[in-house]
Every structure is written in structure tokens, then in C-alpha cells.
Amino acid sequence: MSVPSAWYLVLAAILFGMGATGLLVRRNVLVMFMCIELMLNAVNLTFVTFARLLNDIGGQVDVLFVLVVAAAEVVVGLAIIVALFRRRAAATADDIHILKG
Amino acid sequence: MNAAYLIVALPFAGALVLLFAGRRILDPVSGWFATAMAAGSFVCTVIVWSTLLGRPSTSRSVDKTIFTWMPVGSLHVSFGLQLDPLSILWSLFVTGVGSLITLYSIGYMRGDPSFSRFFFYLNAFIFSMLILVLADNFLFSFLGWEGVGFCSYGLVGFWFERNSAAVAAKKAFVTNRVGDFGFMIALFLMFQHFGSFNYSVVLAPLASGHATLANSTATFISIMLVLGAVAKSAQIPLYMWLPDAMEGPTPVSALIHAATMVTAGVYLVARAAPILHFSPDAQWIVASIGAGTCFLAATIACVQDDIKRVLAYSTVSQIGYMFLAEGSGDYQAGIYHTVMHAFFKALLFLSAGSIIHALHDEQNMKRMGNLRKYLPITFPAFMVGFLALAAIPPFDGFWSKDEVLAAAWHKSPVLWAFGIATAFLTAYYMSRQVRLVFWGKSRWNSAAAAHGAAGDTGIPLSPAAAHGSAAHGSAAHGGGEPHEAPRTMTIPLVILTVASAFGWLLNANFAGLDFINKWLAPIFPATVATPFTVSTGTKWILGVIATLVAFGGLFAGMGLWRRAVDRPELEPAFLAHAWYIDEGISATVSGPLARMATRFSFVVDAGWVDGLVNGVGRSAAGAGRQLRRLQTGYVRNYALAIGVGTAAVLLYVSMRAGS
């Protein structure tokens, strides 16, 4: 009836790829974290599109769970980041590498 | 028959006590305790043996389960002792020779700060070796196999503060790991094919002719088993660790690296005879390895200066004989030679230890000489051992070697030719040794003066020796004069001398005294080892030739080394360098390959075996270091690695989806 699903799915795939790339190239922990949100949104878009294609409500419910998980992840993640960076001026992921080898 | 449990329990208990309480037991007591345990085990073995002897020959195999272990599929592997002629024969000489050497060690190790640790190892070794031979399944036997390897590792590296001892121990350990792989793979194949490890399931049907085995299966299993045997018994191509293992204390060389552990490979091949029977190829491999090793090692032994290294190469060479006999299908001859060898080689090593002891840690034969005057017990003992090893009738070695050579002749005259050449060389290098050590001028005066202060535990510059000299130092020994060893050391020598002189009577088949043959007959029925006979005439001719050759070697050695000590023309460099095998392969490997390899930090330098052995450790550690660089600590790098992995997996499935 309207836009073919493939368009949404390719869009989602591009968004996923961008999110993944962003995670790998950015050094700011918070921005890396935002990139994870981008990836999760790509997945949500994929779920919704498949739900429409399959005429199945399940896909939409799955998105609901992803949203909840994402919210909880954000809380915990930001708490860890705050706990770790409270005394540091610059918050880049590269500043944290005591453990290696 | 309940004494059967005691056979293994006594040394085990001894090892445990010495491990946990050894430090609290005073010096000689722990040695006596260990000796008592080993001797008790020997007594139990004798009891079991006599019990079995009282039974008809067909029912001399008893399986005593200790406990049921792992369930594999529907089948339970039980750990038990299989008391049969083969295992009992081995146990007899393991415990017998083991007790004597433990006794001898009391004197030899006196004053060593790690005295009780040494005896812990000895008891643990005897226990492991007994498990190896008495186990009723291959898996249990493998435990013993690993156990003796561990004890050998601990004992070779006993004086680990010396770098060479540590390196030698490592070499022995890693070389044996190679063999262990073979054994383990054989185990898995065996389990896959038979569904069991038990001798009664795997071997008995084959031995009784109720089952057959495909040639390919038999060959593969056999080759893997032989790989294990070759590593443990120091045969080509894995023989290099044994001469280096002489870094250990001399009683260790006598017990582990001459009489018992190195014959584990011989035992394994004999045990697996029913499998080998279905693979002529594997038999040929065994025979060829034996022939090649006995000759190669004998040539190298001709030019060694270190008294123990001569004996070490000689051991490699003699085990080659045993393999030769087994590959030729005459297992009894191989085992006969094993037993005889245990007697005379233990005797030779212990005598050598006595000599080293007397000369305050001198091991170079070129700095000995004229010792017959000073060592009234050691000298005749060594001479008997020498005559037995040189196969001069009527001593031990002659009779067993005669049977080995007859079997080799039957298999192929080429194998026999290798054997007879080795016989000549053996007589030659042994008479050279005797000449250098006991006759000629005393060349040890200066040496003794230089080394006299080092102490008497056999190893120069070791803290053990330094410690020892404080207690029994040069003052007690009145300068550098060679002296006979204490009684704990000479008694075993005397016993072993008698055994080396008359042990052959155990299997004197011309007089109907072929006890070992008859005893082992139920283990090697016609379905396992195709019987063959060499006609009496041929046997006589072969025997006469062997005797002549042995005397030839003896006279050659005695004559050529009558005067000079340094005869470079008789000590060609290629032999002194052990045929350049180490160096040769080292050159190939460290040439273009090394240049390539260094880029990846795989360092191959010290020679073939060293390169291989250390290479395993080094390349693993080197690879580890390289990989550690990937572990940068930067979380984004890790994420990238996950990304790369994801891309790779996706790439793979895209190819699958595309096809």
C-alpha cells in the first residue's frame, strides 16, 4: 500500500552501520553510548518493519522490551560513567587503560 | 593375592609420607624408609609371582579391580591391576632393581639438603612405574606413564640451580609430551574402535583370535602407540633427551634412564602386541627404528668422554635392540634383553656413580685411569657389567643379544647386519671405557686436587655439594685419594654383579631352563606373535659370529686405547658431534627459515631438538607476547575486534548463502 518494506529495512541497516562505526571512531564515552542507542533504534525500526511485513504484533512488542532494556542500560551506564569520570576533566574512552596486556 | 594391592600401595604410602613429613625425618632415615617400602613392594611382587607360578599357565592372568572410575557411554572404566606374566615380570625387576638403587642412593645422596625430596621422587617413581605396568587398561597405564614422566622431570632437574640441569629437564619433559600426544591419540582411536580401554576388551579377543582388526586401524593405532614408546624409550627421532638427562644424580640415571622407565616403551609395544600383529607395516617400523637407533647411538658412544654419556648412548643403543627384537616378532627375546639390560646397565651406572663419587665428581674418563688399584669392589663389578654389555659369553648380554640377533636374522639379514655391527661397536666403546678408566696412568691426581674440595655428592658447584663438603668434606677423605664407597653403595653393586653374571640362567634355552620364554608364552600365543624357528645350525653360526665380533671389538678397543689417551683419529668430529644432527638441522632451520621466523619472533637457534623443544615454549610465549600487543587496554580497539569478528562471520555466511 505504501512504501515498500525494503526501504525501511535498508534504512535501518544503514543506521545500524552508522551507529557501529560511530562507536568505533568516537572517543567520548557518552557519544559512544549514544551510538549504541542509534544501533538499538535501528533494531527497533527493523522489528517494526518486520512486524508489518509479517502482520504480526510480536515484532512491536519486542520493540517495547528493547526500549525498557535500553532505558535500564542508560541508567546503569551513565551511573558507571559518572562514577568513573567525576574527577576527570575529559571523558574519553582512551583515558582509561590501566588494564591491558 | 591380596599382596597385589600392597605392591603399589607400599611405594605410594612411602611417597606420601615423604612428601608431607619428609622434612621432619632425619637424613638417612627417610632413605631407609623409602628402601623399606620399595623392598616390601618387591617382596609382595615375589609372593604374587609365586602364587601365579603355582597355577596352570592358562590361568595366570588375574584382574583385581581397585575402583570403578568413569562411565564412558554405557561402559565403566575400572581402575584395576592386571596380574599376568608380563606385568609381574616387569614389576619384579622394577621393584627389585628399584630397591637396590634406593639403597645405593642412601650413600650417594648423603648430605644433600634435599635428601628426603630425592627419596620422595624415587618412591613416587616406583609407584608410577608399577601403575604403568600393572594397570589393567590403557588409560590407567597412561596415568602411570605420565607419572613416571613427571618424576623423571623432577629428578633430571633435581639440581635445578644448574642451568644445564634445568634445560635438560625441560627437554626431557617436552620431548615426552610429544610422545604423550601419540599415546593419547591412540587412546582415543582405541576407544572409538573398541569402546573400551581395558586390556580384557581390547586385547584379549585379538589375542585369542576371536576378533580381527582392519590393517589400517591397526597400523594407525600402532604408529601412535609407537610414537609414545619412541619418546619414552629414547629412540630415533626422539632420543636426544636421554644423554642430556644424565644431568640428574647418578642413581637416577641408573634407575630411570637405564633400567626401568626407558623400557616403558618396550613394555607398551609388548603389551600392544595383539594390535601390532595386524599391522606388518608397524612391525617393520618398530624393527627399523630399533636397528637404526642401536647402530646410530653406538657410533656416538664410541667417542664420548663423559663416563655417564657413554653409558647413556649405550642405553639408547641397547633399547634399540629391544625394539629390534619386538619388531622382528620375538617379544620374548626383547623382554629377555630388557631384564638382562636392567641388571647390567644398573650395575654399570652404579659403578660409574661409585667411580664419580671416589673421584669427587670427576666424570671425564680422560681424567681417570688406573683406578683398578683403588676400587676393589667397583672394579670387578664394572668389569662384569662391561663383559655382559659387550656380550662376551657367558655373561648376561651375550645370551639375550644372541636371541635378538637370531630374530633379526629371521626378519631380514639387513636388520641383522645393523645388529651385528652394533655388537662390534658396543664391545669397542666399552673396552675403550674400561681401558681409560681402570688402566693406564693415574690422570686424576691433578683433577682431584682441583675438584677435591667440591664435595662428594656428585655435582660440582652445587649448593648440595657445598653443603655436603662441610659434613663429609675433604678432611674426612684424606685429600684426593680415591676410595671405595660406603657399604650401602657396595652391597647393591655386589648383588647386581651376581645378577649380571648369572641372570642369563633365567632363560638359558639350551638347557631347558628357558624360564622367561615359558613364563611369557601365554601372553604371546601364536595368534599374537607368529612363531618362527631359526634352525639350530644357523643359530650356532650366528652365535659364533656374534662372539667373534664381540671379541674383535673388545680387542680393538683394548688394543687401540692401550697407550694414548687422546687419539683424534679415532674420535672423528662428526661422531663427537653426534653426526651433526643437532647442528645440521639447526643450520637448515636457522637459515632462511629463521630469518623469516624472527619477523614473527619465533626464535629457532639452539639446534634441532633444542629448537623444537624450546621452540614450543618460546613460540607459545612469543606468540603470547605478540598477541598481548593486541590487548591494548583501549576499549575502542576491543570493540573494533568485535566488529572485525562480526564482519568475518557475516562474510562467511554470505558465502554460504550465496552458494
Add this chain to the structure above:
Amino acid sequence: MLASLQSVLLADTSAQALAHASAWAVFLVGAAMILTGAAGVILLRNPVHCALMLVVTLFGVALEFIDQSADFLAAVQIIVYAGAVVILFLFVIMFLGVDRKEAIAAEPTKLQKPLALLMGLVVLVEILALSRVDHWVGGTPALSGALNGPGDNVQKVGQAVYTGYLLPFEMTAALLVIAVVATVVLSKRAGGAGNDEAGAVVAEESSEVTS
């Protein structure tokens, strides 16, 4: 508001072409927002700007949800993401005082960036190759309840959540407990009271969404 917009679009059955065109229009607008926002997140140097660009993407995704008759999710998307998550991001950025430009040039490992770009591209190409771009779907339709048909979207989602997805739905409570405990634990350090509140706020909000 968004839901009503969508119902207007769907109600216009008399002019299918218009509906078609409007669906495309919504899709294209959404796609543009998504891609612009994503590009902004990964390219802009100031984290505050990144967070704002994230909102753009989130709105774009919500638009696409509406376009595919996921009204409820669109609403949740806006409320949870734009309303809570991004606010929290901004709060933390301000709290930590990291709202400065990132020195993108300084790079401890040289290969990281080119490899990262390459990997992103490779993964994308592979996913597209696997789907052959427009052959995405197989499967048996409507196993957990049909999407089309009578009833509105919220009702259907609710039904599915309280029947087949009951257990997972209940178990999300565990996540919220963890989130609360986590913030308490991690903010125990001396002088870090603000963090505590931030965690609690989000935990409350997300529990509202799910209950």
C-alpha cells in the same frame, strides 16, 4: 498528536494516490531526519550537539513507526527516548562538564579509524548482500496476533504483552530493580549525591512506561 496525524493519513482511502504519496513523504522525511541525526551524532564534536542530533534521529524513527502503524511505540519512543534518555544524557554531560570539543585528531592507535570505517561499511554491505537488498522476509505471518484487523494498536500490543509476553514483561521489573540498586551503589562515593537523583529519576520514568 502523531497518532491523529497518522489516522488522518490512513483515513484518506478515497484518494489512494494521495495516501501513497503521503506515506512516501513521511518515510522520506523520517529517513532524512534519521540519517542527518545519525551523521550528526558521529560527526559533531560537542557532545551536547551530539545529544541533540540523537533527538533528531529518535524523532525520525518515531515517524517511521507511525508510517508503519506502530502508534503506541511511536509515542513510547518519544516519551522514553526524547523525554528521558536524552535528557539524562544532557544532564550527565553538564554534570561532568565535558561539553567541550573532542580532539578527534589525537588517536592512540593509528589504524583504529580507517579500520572502523571499513568495518562499518563491510558489515553494512554484507547485511545488504545477505538480504539481496529487497528479499528480507520469510516466515509464517502473525504468530503472536495479527497486526492488522479490528482494534487499535495499543489494544493489540497490550493483549500481546499480557498474554504471550507476560513473563518477559514481568521480568523487566528486575531490570528496574537493578537500575535503582546500581545507581545507589555507584553513587556511594563521598560527595556524589546528584548522581543518585539522576538515576532515580530515570528509573521512575522507565517504570511508568512499562507498567
Add this chain to the structure above:
Amino acid sequence: MSGSLATSRFATSSFAHSVFVAAGSPASTTTTAPPGCSVASAGNKVTGLCTVANSLHISVAYRSIAPMIILAVGALVLLAVSAVLPKRPRTGLYPALTAAIGGLALLAAVLQWFDGAAKTGTVEIGGQVLYDRFSVLLLILISIAVILSSLAADSYLRREGLDGVEAYVLMLMSATGAMLMAESGGLIMLFLGLEIMSIALYVMAAYHRRRAQSGEAGLKYFILGSFSSAVFLYGIALVYGATGSTQFSQIAAYLAGNVPANAGVLLGGMALLIVGLGFKVAAVPFHFWTPDVYQGSPTPFTGYMAAVAKAAGFAGLLRVLTQALGTQQANWRPIVWLLAVLSLVVGSVMAIAQRDLKRMLAYSSISQAGYVLLGVQAATAEGSSAALFYLFTYTFIVIGTFAVVDIVQGRGETRNDLGAMRGLGRRNPLLAAAMLVLLLAQAGVPLTSGFLAKFYVIQAAVEQGQYYLAVIAMVAAAIAAFFYLRVGLLMYQAPVERDAEYGSGFAEGLGDDGVIIGSGGGASSAVEGVSVAGLEPVPSIDGAVATATLQAPPTGRVVVPATSGVVIAVSVVFTIAAGVSSFVIDFARAAHSLL
């Protein structure tokens, strides 16, 4: 928790555990009468729920999720108790309560084992829960891990001044998530369980407030974990699109009856699922987080993490691969094969190069994951039960090992290098003996559970004719033997105070060669400090430099806290008992009924 909420909204009845979820559209189900909805039957522990509107039904079989509920409710009880109690409760209250809750869960799980429904295997609660012995065995495992870890954590947390209720709540919640994974009947459930477990573990990794390493571990684990979760989730979406469902049984049914329109999407989804779960079980090349996180996390939590996260991850992997995607075996086996080989080799090789004890154990756990993968990739019932058995034995071994490490490292986790183990044989012979047993078990020495575990997985591979894999596994085992043996020997060497030799010995010996030749018996020779024999003499300058980074080993007697002692004793006893008898593998055999 779930029950009360659900009953408040829907009409309740009590029919037995059978589950009915309308598979068609709501319109079609109006004609179908909800079966059993009005029938009150004997299921006393079971509450059935029937919806009124549109006749969608769900019944909640509580007994199938009893251990999970016990843990979750237990966590809330703990929180409540801590809120009610005065400021500082009696020491040991929380760990005791946690262990008791774990014990209750264990009891429930053991009862489940004998439940007829679990024996045959049923699908419960709207298809979200697979109730079979496979799950139950893992529930037992997780309960045990909770009990042991809570006991082991007690002394650590008190020593570090971190005691409080939160750690135990997090542990219980993460165990709930792990149980959810083990019992999951579909990908969504699996994902939720994974997230519940992981998010709690992130916090646990960052739990030590004063250690920078702990925070770093938490952050790294969190970023990489979220990344892999997103990848995993995309995999779920793709599989959902390709098959139309996220339930394992329905995916399998669809794939059994149909050829997917485009296998590519399915395979892509499968690949991403493997990546996500491969991350959780620390398979190479998704392992990079492991050493850092294991090293940085509080030691008892590391043991817990290694046991539970691995077990749950493998449970998910087995469910997904063998149950949902069993038809795609030909496609996933090579991937898992490669992961197994890489994990085995990289884990062993890297462990040699380590000086930090926890880090070495982390790499060792990577190589252990390789062995479990060996069982997974065999794709047979034998392989699955071997993998289960491996996980079960590894739980005890790893928790026990980290408990010992915890005792040795001392306050502030300052003595984590291998040298800290030096002289343990004298400083506490029993502890050293226990550690030796656990190390030998990890090395796979016969008569320990570790040997049987390795044996079974290799056996499973050999049965599939994969001799190469068996050989690689054995080579890896041989390499691994070096570093386990190394620690074992170190414990029995004299705790000399001579720093220079000590430092040079370790820094160089380990760095260069990784192989220690030394005395097994622990002689008192003064020169033993140089018992690390590299090939070349040790350069003393480097040694002196290295000394600066290493601490002198203490020589006093090591005191074992009672709770940790119990944990170690239990681990050792189990390790030996499972090594010499057959009961565990019998359970594992019985557990693969659905696989």
C-alpha cells in the same frame, strides 16, 4: 510477583500447566473456546489465567519458574530487610540470607528435576519458558554458584570495606537473569535474561569504589557488552524476519517445514546471534573484554561471573543453535568450530605470557570456553551433555580458584602477580593443596572433574570424526599444562625474601620463556630463587628493574576466612568427587532430553 499482578487484571482459574496461546489472529480465536479455562483441576501450585477479551489465554506454571521467583523475591526481601534494620546489621547477615535464598532456589530446582513435566520437557507461560531437565540442570548450577559466591564474597567485601546489601541484591538479580536465559523459550526471553544478568554484572564489575581497575573493568564491560547486545538484538530481528517468530520451537518448526524465502537473512541473523553469545561466553575473537574485566572486577565476583555468565551464555548458545537452528547445522558448525579452535589456542598461548594471576585465569577461562565450544559444535546429544558437564564442573573449579586467589591477594587486591603464590605450600599447606587440586583440574589431570570434562568434549568431537580438532585441543591442553603447573610449582617453592632474584626470576622467566623448571618438593636450598630457568642466564639489570613493579612475597601464615574455606572445600570435594565417580555426567546425560 508476576502472579499477583496478573490475577488482579484477569479472571483466574486453576488449571494445570498446559499452555495455550492463540496462534492465529484474535478474530479467529473467538471461535475457539479457551481450553480448561473453566475447569478447576488438580494443579495446586499452578494458576491458570484466561483472558476475557478476544480469548487469548495464558497460564502461569509457577513451578517451572520457581527458582527464578525465589531469587528475585529474595533480592527484594534483602532490600526490604536492609531498609527495616538499623544501620549496621550483624556481620554476615546478608551473605547468610543470600546463601539461604540460593539454597531455597536450589531446593526448588532439585524438586523440579524430579518433576514429570521437566522430565519430558514442556513449554510454559506462553511459550516463553522451556521447562526441561536441560534448564533445570542449569538452574541447579546457577543456584549453587549463588550460594558459593555469596559465601566467598563475604570476607572480601568486609575486608575491602564494601559490605552492604547491594552486592548481594545484584548477585541475586543477575542470577535471576541467568536463570531466565537458561529457561528461555524464545529469543526475546533470552535477550531479556541476558540483559538482566549483564547489567547487574556491569555494576558488580565496577563495585569496588576505591580501585581504579574496578571502575575501568565496569566501564569496559559495559560498553562492549552493550555493543554486543545491540549486535545480538539485530540478529534477533533478522531471525524474526526470516522465520516469523522469536520462539525457538516455532523457528524450528518453520525451518523444518519451509525453505526460507531468503536464507541470507536467516544466516545473517544466526551469525549475529553467535557473535552476541560468543561475546558472553568469551570466545575468541570476541574475548577482548575478558582479561581486563576479570582482572579489574572484585575477585569473588570474577569467579561468579566466570561461572554464571559462561553457563548462561552457553545455555543460550545451545538453545539457539541446536534447538532453534538445528536445521542450519551445516552453516553454524564451521563458525563454532573456528571459535573453538581460536579460543583454545589463543587462550592457552596468552595465558603463558601473563604475570597477573587473575589475568592468567581469565585467559585460561577463554581456553576453557574453547573446550565447551568443542562440545557445542559436535551438535550431538553427546556433545551437548559434555558441554553441560563441562560447565557444571567448571563452576566449582572457577569459584574455588578465585576464592583462593582472593585469600592470597590480600587487602586492596595488591598481590595479584604470580609471585604471590610463592611459598603458599608452606604458609598454608591445606590451602595450597586445595589450589593444587583446582589447578590440576583446570589442566585436565585425571581423577579430577576437569579431566572427565575435557575427555567428554574431545570424545564428542572424535565421535564426529574431527581428529584435527581433538589434536588441537590436546596441544592446547599441553600448553595450558605449563602455566597451571607453573603456579602449582610456585606454591611449593620457598617464599624467599630476596627481591632481586625473585623479580628477575619472574619478570624474565615468565616473560621470555613462560616455563619454569623447578623443584616439585620445595627444597630449602638458598639458591632456589633462581629456579626459573630460561634458556639464557637471566640478565640482572632487567631483573632489578622488574623488581620495582613486583612486591616482595609475604611469609606469614595465610589465614583462611571460614566462609571462604567452606567454599574452597566444597569446590575441591566436588572436583574430586566428580572426577572419580559418575553422578554428574549421569545428570548431564539425562538433561539433554530436548536437545
